[in-house]
Amino acid sequence: MGKRGEGTTAERVDRATEAFVTHRNLLFTVAYEMLGSATDAEDVLQETWLRWAGVDPGGVREERAYLVRIVTRLALDRLRALGRRKESYVGPWLPEPLLTAPDVAEDVELAESVSMAMLLVLETLTPTERAVFVLREVFDLDYEDIAEAVDKNPAAVRQIARRARAHVAARRPRGTVSPAETRAVIQAFQRAVETGDLQRLLDILAPDVVALSDGGGVRRAIPRPIRGAERVARLLATGWYRRDAARSLEPVQVNGSPGLLVRLDGELDGVLALRIDHGRVTGLYHVRNPEKLSCVGRETSVSR
Structure with missing residues (x-):
């Protein structure tokens, strides 16, 4: 019995690891777009893995949405703490820059969403508005999954999404540049x-x-x-x-x-x-x- 239990545990860990690795880049991008800090995004990913490793994948309906929900909740907590740190920051605060592969520019929506200009626009949103905007507009999650991630009902999330979309539209880059x-x-x-x-x-x-x-x-x-x-x-x-x-x-x-x-x-x-x-x-x-x-x-x- 012990050997079979160990094997089952090992299989569960292997499956959890495979799912996490499969979605890791996406999870990092969600955390980074919410936080504007790669260092903090990596910390959130470590916490996400620890929580995910304790979940039985067999009880998860959709792994991508479940993992995004974990990373969003942790990023929201970190974002609120960062807000307090930024209040005492010396001089203008800018996002932490990333070197990205040339092929990122081919995905126009993704490239815009991680641009320094857009990250500064996202800084003008409340934490919940930022989470909803990123999950809906960039990663195309449905309102039900977003509602679970931000602890709101779907109707409230739709209103938040409309408000955030209008706010960003008034401040985003004015023209598409090839x-x-x-x-x-x-x-x-x-x-x-x-x-x-x-x-x-x-x-x-x-x-x-x-x-x-x-x-x-x-x-x-x-x-x-x-x-x-x-x-x-x-x-x-x-x-x-x-x-x-x-x-x-x-x-x-x-x-x-x-x-x-x-x-x-x-x-x-x-x-x-x-x-x-x-x-x-x-x-x-x-x-x-x-x-x-x-x-x-x-x-x-x-x-x-």
């Missing part, structure tokens, strides 16, 4: 920054461009948003924060879109992600906080 056009803008931006060409920068930047810089109180950064093409162009053309350093820019895929790694004197100093609307840069997000650069040394897999 990957080829995005690459062209990034390349032109890189050349203009490297040469300090003020006029070229003015041509690339939208009149209402906003630049944000996140140093986390550890590295020098812009203490508040800078608005307007002329002010942002002059900041970029005059060497940013350290004129005595040799700066280089390396094209990479950042959160589903072309971006730039910034190196000073050969050392990784930060990540630049851009929001592009109608062929011009409308948002510039510069992450320098060392605690947020741990995921830019390797590609992170995201999926729906």
